[in-house]
Amino acid sequence: MSTPEAEHHADGNEPPPDADIVLRCRGVSHWFGSHPILHDVDLDVARGHVVSVVGPSGCGKSTLLRSIIGTHPPKRGEILVNGKAVQGPGRDRGIVYQHYSLFPFLSALDNVAIGLRLDQTNLIERVLHPLRWRRKNAEFREQAAAMLDRLGLGHAKDRFPHQLSGGMKQRVAMGQALIMKPDVLLLDEPFGALDEAMRENLQDLLVDLFHKNEQARDRGEVPPYTIMIVTHELNEALYVSNRVIGLSQSWRYEDDGFDRVPGATVVYDAAAPISRPDQPRDYVQWLDQKNEIRQVGFEPEERHSRQDYRRFWRELREEHALAEGDAEG
Numbered sequence: 001m002s003t004p005e006a007e008h009h010a011d012g013n014e015p016p017p018d019a020d021i022v023l024r025c026r027g028v029s030h031w032f033g034s035h036p037i038l039h040d041v042d043l044d045v046a047r048g049h050v051v052s053v054v055g056p057s058g059c060g061k062s063t064l065l066r067s068i069i070g071t072h073p074p075k076r077g078e079i080l081v082n083g084k085a086v087q088g089p090g091r092d093r094g095i096v097y098q099h100y101s102l103f104p105f106l107s108a109l110d111n112v113a114i115g116l117r118l119d120q121t122n123l124i125e126r127v128l129h130p131l132r133w134r135r136k137n138a139e140f141r142e143q144a145a146a147m148l149d150r151l152g153l154g155h156a157k158d159r160f161p162h163q164l165s166g167g168m169k170q171r172v173a174m175g176q177a178l179i180m181k182p183d184v185l186l187l188d189e190p191f192g193a194l195d196e197a198m199r200e201n202l203q204d205l206l207v208d209l210f211h212k213n214e215q216a217r218d219r220g221e222v223p224p225y226t227i228m229i230v231t232h233e234l235n236e237a238l239y240v241s242n243r244v245i246g247l248s249q250s251w252r253y254e255d256d257g258f259d260r261v262p263g264a265t266v267v268y269d270a271a272a273p274i275s276r277p278d279q280p281r282d283y284v285q286w287l288d289q290k291n292e293i294r295q296v297g298f299e300p301e302e303r304h305s306r307q308d309y310r311r312f313w314r315e316l317r318e319e320h321a322l323a324e325g326d327a328e329g
Contacts, residue, residue: 013269013310016317020047022226023068023184027077029263030063037063038074039253039263043245044313045184048213048223050206052237052272053230055247055297059264061230064247065186068228069095081183091119094177095186098193100169102161102176108168109157112175113137113144119180147175151205167198171205178225187229191236199236204277206240211276234293238272238286243312245269246297251306268296269310271319 015021023045030038037060045051053061066072068079070089079086081093102111117140126133148157151171161169170190177185191199206227213223231237237244246268249261256262270292273285295302296309 013307013313015044015046015313019044021045022047022082023228024080024083025064025068025077026080028064028067028074028079029076030060030067030072030074031263036261036263038067038247039261039265041077041247041264041266043266045226045228047183047226048217049243050210050213050225050227050229050241051243051245052241053228053245053247054232054234054237054268054293055264056249057232059247059249061247062188065095065188065228065230068184069093069186091180092183093186094180094182094184095188096170096173096177096190098189098191100173102169102172104161107158107160108148108153108164108172108175109141109144111161111172112147112179113140115176115180116140116143143179144175147179148172151175165198166194167201170194170198170202174202174205181224183226185225185227187227189230189232192232203236203240207275207277210240210242210274234290235281235283235286237293238289239275239281241272242274243270244272244289244293245312246293246309248297250297250300250303252303255305265306267304267306267309268293269312271312271315 021044023043025041025043028038028041028043029036041064053064055061063072067074068086070086070093073086073088081090086093103114106114117137120140121133121136145154145157148154151174153168153171153175156164156168159168161172164172174187174190191202194202206229209225209227213225216223227241229237229240245266247264248267249264251261251265251267253261270289272289273282275281292309296304
């Protein structure tokens with residue numbers, strides 16, 4: 001008798017036993033009334049990876065993120081972060097939306113520090129132990145200043161939201177999330193409302209965070225940033241991440257015994273080229289993969305089995321085997 005885990009890995013696209021998996025989605029399905037949204041979404045995300053989720057409008061990308069953050073629990077299946085089932089929102093997950101939610105009456109510095117204040121102090125402590133509160137608040141502001149420096153906003157720490165550009169506001173929103181050190185940072189179309197220059201600037205920031213992960217690994221440290229970004233821009237997906245996942249309702253659902261589409265599922269899962277923010281963007285390098293993603297996930301007439309283009313973990317194992325062979329040679 002097959003186990004659920006064996007069925008999940010029937011396509012051979014399983015992570016290696018030593019993979020540090022932060023996020024697992026197992027059989028995640030969601031619907032609203034009789035309208036199916038997600039069907040049997042299976043996903044393993046390793047610590048330190050930056051994963052882009054793409055797919056046609058309305059295919060459930062944002063629903064998947066809200067299920068992970070805990071505000072829209074799946075109707076079926078489970079989501080685990082560090083092996084623990086998600087029961088609702090928690091500080092092990094952070095999220096940044098397209099429309100930044102900054103407090104207009106707080107400076108950039110205090111907007112970033114607000115999460116630490118709310119998480120690590122309470123009103124009673126502030127009233128009854130003012131000296132302790134002032135010391136802690138000074139520490140929070142110091143951490144927030146360091147975060148803004150890291151995000152290239154040290155010069156703007158005393159500005160209020162109305163004094164910041166759209167890109168600067170979104171950096172502050174990312175600082176709010178990152179300072180809480182979530183195990184997984186979720187980005188829901190975070191750059192969609194920005195102009196091209198601002199969007200590219202923030203894309204470079206994500207690429208830089210990925211390379212900070214690589215530097216941490218080289219030092220024998222735990223990579224600090226695990227990120228999942230929902231985007232409708234394929235160029236963006238291929239540039240900022242090391243893995244692209246495609247959700248779509250256009251798949252051969254009849255192969256799984258359905259007479260109509262039961263919802264969007266993962267139809268594409270592959271490695272993305274590793275980019276560097278200090279090098280020109282190679283759009284030609286991405287062209288074949290962009291066309292493949294479009295064919296698999298965006299063209300309703302091109303329906304495939306949902307296992308046909310799920311290969312990320314196989315690619316990663318092959319890459320590691322090749323690197324080990326080169327090292328031995």
